[in-house]
Amino acid sequence: MKPLLAWHQSLWQQVLASWQQDHLAHALLLCGPQGMGKAQFARNLAETILCETGQACGKCKACNLFKAETHPDLLQVEIGEKSKIITVDQIRNFIQYCTLTSSYGGYQIAILNPAEAMNNNAANSLLKLLEEPPAKTLIMLISHQPMALNATIRSRCQRLDFSRPDKKLTLAWLQNQLSSTxxxxxxxxxxxxxxxxxxxxxxxxxxxxxxxxxxxxxxxxxxxxxxxxxxxxxxxxxxxxxxxxxxxxxxxxxxxxxxxxxxxxxxxxxxxxxxxxxxxxxxxxxxxxxxxxxxxxxxxxxxxxxxxxxxxxxxxxxxx
Ligand SMILES: [Zn+2]
The missing domain is CATH 1.20.272 (Zinc Finger, Delta Prime; domain 3)
Incomplete structure (x- = not known):
């Protein structure tokens, strides 16, 4: 798994603890401005959950499939390169996928990024899924503008807020990436x-x-x-x-x-x-x-x- 970004640490510990205690909601909403690393957080969580040892060991069959982007129990839906919306067809596939049982008997994970790129029809279909969540499925919605999302969708998800990272950590991290000038x-x-x-x-x-x-x-x-x-x-x-x-x-x-x-x-x-x-x-x-x-x-x-x-x-x- 990619190294945890410095400002993700505390949220990561909380989410991981909820997961290990079986308290994690079936749907998460990862929100905050673009450039906070929300998608990377979601992928790290997916990799951890799918790993046979639960630790993103990097060695097991699940981890190898994940690295090769071919794990059948992970679906990522994003806007196309030229498109600016997530289409109703994409959401239909997303929902259909969530209602299947997993290929490897564990969890299956579906990530939608960014959720505000759905139109109303797509959002309504997704809402039905969130109201009757399938077992052993984790849905992660990523949003740069959560206020642009349907309020009912927001209320059906556990919110992970990335909007206020520790400023000391982010500054130190960035200084490390840049030249001193x-x-x-x-x-x-x-x-x-x-x-x-x-x-x-x-x-x-x-x-x-x-x-x-x-x-x-x-x-x-x-x-x-x-x-x-x-x-x-x-x-x-x-x-x-x-x-x-x-x-x-x-x-x-x-x-x-x-x-x-x-x-x-x-x-x-x-x-x-x-x-x-x-x-x-x-x-x-x-x-x-x-x-x-x-x-x-x-x-x-x-x-x-x-x-x-x-x-x-x-x-x-x-x-x-
Ligand atoms: Zn593994």
Whole structure:
């Protein structure tokens, strides 16, 4: 099994103790921001439960099947690479699987990730399964946004909350992964304190710097917004909008409070203060609306063309 992540330790001990005392619920909801390692936790638990010795020994037949991703008593359902939803067909398979008996006579485990990617029909079918849980089956739902889940589904699961990891542990872990010149605390603050997200941001930090530079060129009218939007569209638009929203929120907070402590992006306080002065509050809220709506469309629809949305946003930044 993969080594336990430092901030998983205490939750892991609790869950393992419940399992060993036969107190673990038949359905778990693992929730917290993306980048907390919830899926890894779920897989570690699955491996432990399926192992013939109950300890993820890494040597028994079950462990070998698990490593080869061919254990018949583990099903993982995720969104497809190009799809943004979990389809009703996927849920149908998931439910059918849960009602079978296990191949090796022990438990069977089904993991759904992320659960909020189900539509209403899929959620209703899943609810029926949760109301009459099959014996010797553990269902794990992973959710980055549990509030987006059907409330009844939430109430049928035992909740494992990953949203408030020990900050000392996450900071120490991240510092260990980074070079000494990188600011681990800043990266965590920019990633909802999620260490794996912060680590991935560290790899993207150059891209983020270029994006910020391009906003500067728009605000100072040194570049054409259509060309800038074309550059943006070469990157991942969802990621770009997440960064832009974080800067806009900082500008709005600074405009309202005139206090630089209200700025989260501590690496660009001065420039954000200057930016904020170039826009009135109404224009800032309009930018936030445009960006939030573009983000919603890009995350919710498969065939959306991001270029047009990004152009509208670039023009609004240019028009201060
Ligand atoms: Zn084993």
């Amino acid at each position: 990188q600011d681990a605390q800043l990266l965590l603050n920019l990633s909802a304190q999620a260490p794996l997200a912060a680590l991935s941001l560290a790899q993207d930090i150059k891209k983020r710097g270029e994006l910020f530079q391009s906003l500067n060129q728009l605000v100072t009218k040194k570049e054409d917004p259509i060309e800038i939007a074309q550059q943006w569209n070469k990157h991942n638009p969802k990621q770009i909008l997440e960064w832009m929203n974080s800067w806009i929120m900082d500008m709005i907070r600074y405009s309202l409070t005139a206090n630089s402590n209200s700025i989260n992006n501590k690496d660009s306080i001065k420039t954000l203060q200057n930016f904020a002065k170039q826009f009135d509050l109404q224009a800032l809220f309009k930018l936030l609306d445009l960006q939030t709506e573009a983000y919603r469309l890009i995350t919710a629809q498969t065939n959306i063309k991001a270029q047009g949305l990004l152009e509208t946003i670039a023009i609004a930044w240019h028009k201060n």
